Amino acid sequence: MTEILTAAQMRAIEHIAIESGEVTGLELMERAGKGVVDAVFMQWPELSETSRRAVVLCGPGNNGGDGFVIARMLKAHGWDVRVYLLGDASKLPPDATTNFLRWQALGDVETIGDAPRLAGEADLYVDALFGTGLGRALDGAVLDWVRDRAAAKDVGAKTVAVDIPSGLCSDSGRVLGAGADVVSAQLTVSFHTAKIGHYLNVGSTTCGTLVVADIGLTSQSHDGFVDIVEGARLPSLSKSDHGHKFSNGHALVLSGGANRTGAARLAAGGALRVGAGLVTLGVPHEARAEIAAQITAVMMREIDDVVALDQMLDDPRVSALCVGPGFGLGSTQADMVRAILARKCATVLDADALTLVAQMPDMIERLHERCVLTPHAGEFARLFPDIALALERAPTSGPAYSKVDATRDAAARAGCVVLFKGPDTVIASPEGQCSVNAAVYASAAPWLATAGSGDVLAGFVTGLMARGHAAKPAAEAGAWLHAECARVFGPGMIAEDIAEQVPAVFRAIGVR
Numbered sequence: 001m002t003e004i005l006t007a008a009q010m011r012a013i014e015h016i017a018i019e020s021g022e023v024t025g026l027e028l029m030e031r032a033g034k035g036v037v038d039a040v041f042m043q044w045p046e047l048s049e050t051s052r053r054a055v056v057l058c059g060p061g062n063n064g065g066d067g068f069v070i071a072r073m074l075k076a077h078g079w080d081v082r083v084y085l086l087g088d089a090s091k092l093p094p095d096a097t098t099n100f101l102r103w104q105a106l107g108d109v110e111t112i113g114d115a116p117r118l119a120g121e122a123d124l125y126v127d128a129l130f131g132t133g134l135g136r137a138l139d140g141a142v143l144d145w146v147r148d149r150a151a152a153k154d155v156g157a158k159t160v161a162v163d164i165p166s167g168l169c170s171d172s173g174r175v176l177g178a179g180a181d182v183v184s185a186q187l188t189v190s191f192h193t194a195k196i197g198h199y200l201n202v203g204s205t206t207c208g209t210l211v212v213a214d215i216g217l218t219s220q221s222h223d224g225f226v227d228i229v230e231g232a233r234l235p236s237l238s239k240s241d242h243g244h245k246f247s248n249g250h251a252l253v254l255s256g257g258a259n260r261t262g263a264a265r266l267a268a269g270g271a272l273r274v275g276a277g278l279v280t281l282g283v284p285h286e287a288r289a290e291i292a293a294q295i296t297a298v299m300m301r302e303i304d305d306v307v308a309l310d311q312m313l314d315d316p317r318v319s320a321l322c323v324g325p326g327f328g329l330g331s332t333q334a335d336m337v338r339a340i341l342a343r344k345c346a347t348v349l350d351a352d353a354l355t356l357v358a359q360m361p362d363m364i365e366r367l368h369e370r371c372v373l374t375p376h377a378g379e380f381a382r383l384f385p386d387i388a389l390a391l392e393r394a395p396t397s398g399p400a401y402s403k404v405d406a407t408r409d410a411a412a413r414a415g416c417v418v419l420f421k422g423p424d425t426v427i428a429s430p431e432g433q434c435s436v437n438a439a440v441y442a443s444a445a446p447w448l449a450t451a452g453s454g455d456v457l458a459g460f461v462t463g464l465m466a467r468g469h470a471a472k473p474a475a476e477a478g479a480w481l482h483a484e485c486a487r488v489f490g491p492g493m494i495a496e497d498i499a500e501q502v503p504a505v506f507r508a509i510g511v512r
């Protein structure tokens with residue numbers, strides 16, 4: 001998996017490289033500037049053909065330093081470059097000062113309040129105001145500039161953000177301040193690796209295209225780093241050539257009553273498609289006929305109460321459970337959830353099961369390390385109201401509390417894996433290991449926003465756990481497969497289509 005970093009982790013990597021004598025800060029800044037210019041010409045080849053007008057806005061830190069390098073390089077390319085500085089040049093940090101002085105030998109530096117902003121005033125705006133050091137909301141002349149640019153409706157001009165669009169917190173992808181003011185970029189060029197904020201919250205909608213420039217730093221893997229889930233790096237999902245159905249696990253999916261069995265059937269189909277050897281729907285008596293008419297490979301067993309459930313769970317071959325989709329919120333259902341948790345079996349709790357856990361104070365303590373909770377934002381707020389509140393509060397200072405922080409805190413409290421859904425799905429273990437399944441940028445999967453798609457995801461995770469995968473890798477692989485199936489199908493997809501794409505996705509990643 002690819003790591004994504006917080007600002008502090010990036011600073012630490014930079015610090016280690018500089019301290020070891022491997023590279024200087026000035027060299028890194030030069031490479032960063034070159035990385036941005038190369039990416040601009042790659043993204044917009046037409047800009048490299050003739051001389052153009054660039055407006056470069058430089059902030060008071062090293063992001064501004066990158067801006068001076070970019071200004072110098074564009075000027076060397078024959079461009080008409082105008083540079084605007086926020087703040088006092090005498091207070092720039094050392095490497096930024098060096099590049100400020102280098103630029104000064106080539107051109108003027110004006111103050112930010114005078115920076116062009118109206119339609120037609122430049123071909124390229126370079127946002128080198130704030131990067132990973134953003135500490136508070138934009139204000140003053142920068143805020144005026146950002147608002148004026150947003151109002152200008154200037155389709156002719158491109159905006160490239162250096163490292164991250166100014167106003168966006170690089171740890172959380174949230175905009176600092178209540179006003180949600182942030183530079184809107186068509187291209188963002190970050191360095192070494194992407195930052196967490198490029199993927200979470202509004203990060204991906206603010207950055208435009210995200211490019212990561214190599215600036216020659218070596219990776220410093222660390223347990224605490226957040227990973228991006230990647231199909232190519234999933235654990236093997238192939239079946240053994242010598243297995244039989246039971247060696248691939250038996251998943252039990254509990255269904256709700258008559259007229260609300262669709263969700264459990266979707267989950268059961270998902271579990272079977274990802275390779276569980278057998279999948280049984282546990283069905284209340286009243287829903288038997290309805291379900292029997294609509295299943296083939298999925299099996300069915302009548303389970304009306306805790307006694308019947310316990311009998312089923314006495315079969316040691318049942319290797320994972322899914323409870324929640326369309327399940328219902330009555331006292332029988334609550335008792336069944338309790339009975340399931342007492343078994344300490346691999347269990348996915350989704351939908352109604354999450355609401356039941358939220359409603360019963362004793363339930364959270366019954367969760368265990370083989371559980372996966374799969375809440376969307378509404379369910380998350382029901383389960384962890386204080387954490388959700390912290391995540392909703394408008395952040396005034398950086399780094400802001402993020403969806404990664406929230407999911408880690410929730411997993412620690414619940415003592416199990418939490419998969420917090422969304423285009424930026426975050427998966428965390430109680431020990432704090434965390435990854436993001438990012439259905440954004442080129443991996444966007446907007447057609448997942450359809451009724452029943454979450455049920456299929458719950459089934460995927462259950463099926464993978466039934467096959468013996470541990471909770472966190474099963475949650476990661478399930479989330480990735482889910483989004484990849486939607487990408488493969490494309491527009492027009494409905495929940496029934498998702499699991500149908502599993503064979504194509506498996507083939508593409510070499511599963512056999």
Ligand SMILES: NC(=O)C1=CN([C@@H]2O[C@H](COP(=O)(O)OP(=O)(O)OC[C@H]3O[C@@H](n4cnc5c(N)ncnc54)[C@H](O)[C@@H]3O)[C@@H](O)[C@H]2O)[C@@H](O)CC1
Binds near residue numbers: 011061064065129136
């Ligand atoms: N870490 C690294 O390895 C590298 C960092 N580089 C650049 O350095 C940047 C980080 O530099 P810095 O740590 O100096 O941080 P920034 O340049 O992002 O900004 C920090 C400065 O802005 C001020 N500030 C923060 N928020 C403000 C606000 N809302 N209004 C007014 N002033 C505000 C701070 O007081 C500080 O002076 C990166 O984003 C990247 O562009 C690159 O040069 C390449 C290498």
Ligand SMILES: Nc1ncnc2c1ncn2[C@@H]1O[C@H](COP(=O)(O)OP(=O)(O)O)[C@@H](O)[C@H]1O
Binds near residue numbers: 422439482
């Ligand atoms: N715009 C989107 N981009 C990517 N994934 C999405 C998007 N909207 C929803 N999803 C995913 O679709 C699923 C929806 O689940 P959920 O909200 O529980 O819906 P339902 O209850 O109807 O099944 C989640 O896995 C979520 O991450």
Ligand SMILES: [K+]
Binds near residue numbers: 128162164166
């Ligand atoms: K920036």
